[in-house]
Amino acid sequence: MNLTTRILIVDDDAGIRSLVASFLEKHGLQVDGASDPAQMRERLAQADYALVVLDVMMPGEDGLSALRELQKIGGPPVIMLSAVGTDIDRIVGLEIGAEDYLAKPCNPRELLARIRTVLRRTANAASxxxxxxxxxxxxxxxxxxxxxxxxxxxxxxxxxxxxxxxxxxxxxxxxxxxxxxxxxxxxxxxxxxxxxxxxxxxxxxxxxxxxxxxxxxxxxxxxxxxxxxxxxxxxxxxxxxxxxxxxxx
The missing domain is CATH 1.10.10.10 (Winged helix-like DNA-binding domain superfamily/Winged helix DNA-binding domain)
Incomplete structure (x- = not known):
């Protein structure tokens, strides 16, 4: 994993985006942010991302709707984050196609471990x-x-x-x-x-x-x-x- 591995963080909280990006960048990832699904789609059209970390609870279009759209177009793998963390949200996220699901607030080290696991799986599948x-x-x-x-x-x-x-x-x-x-x-x-x-x-x-x-x-x-x-x-x-x-x- 190196600086060419590009991750997109989608969260309406600028503070969370900044903190998560800072931690992940210290561990060899290149991180961009998006404040909502619309901006996420703009970023995805402009660059290739290895993975998207997508918040569920956002004003306007929520993360689950955005995930459905990503699955339709064959977007990058997605790890969902949710401040609610209810069973139904997790189940729906997994059913739609999320690779993983974490409750907020999450330990940045755990998020990093989940990201690395998904990236390894993606690399193996590309063989x-x-x-x-x-x-x-x-x-x-x-x-x-x-x-x-x-x-x-x-x-x-x-x-x-x-x-x-x-x-x-x-x-x-x-x-x-x-x-x-x-x-x-x-x-x-x-x-x-x-x-x-x-x-x-x-x-x-x-x-x-x-x-x-x-x-x-x-x-x-x-x-x-x-x-x-x-x-x-x-x-x-x-x-x-x-x-x-x-x-x-």
């Missing part, structure tokens, strides 16, 4: 299939196979049965990793939060349901239409296919 294959050969012990799919736990790459690279958000990758490492076992939502996000994470049950829904849609893109993630009523989820560490014969 070509040839590069992905080379990386997989270099770390065979990390390769897991299920129902024709292949996931590399080191390079964080997922390939469908046709060898097409499937883009996963950081949260989706961590959730899939937890599932494939515990196949044919019922995992509760609390267990999935701990396995995928860590014991100290403050995520909630519904967030796991949202991520499972998004992950299912991506796994449904393969040619094999078998049920991969089963909902176990009142308990949690079970990863159905057998998982192996060597290619099927």
């Amino acid at each position: 070509t299939p040839a590069q992905a294959s080379d990386a997989a050969r270099e770390a065979p012990a990390t390769l897991l196979y299920f129902a024709g799919w292949r996931i590399d736990l080191e390079t964080r790459l997922l390939h469908d049965p046709t060898s097409r690279l499937v883009d996963l958000s950081d949260g989706e990758f961590r959730l899939l990793r937890a599932l494939v490492q515990h196949p044919r076992r019922v995992l509760t939502r609390d267990q999935l939060v701990q396995y995928a996000l860590g014991a100290d994470n403050d995520s909630y049950d519904r967030a796991i349901d949202v991520q499972i829904s998004r992950l299912r849609r991506k796994l449904a893109s393969g040619e094999v239409k078998a049920e991969l993630i089963r909902t176990v009523r009142n308990e949690g989820y079970m990863f159905m296919p057998a998982v192996t560490r060597t290619p099927a014969a």
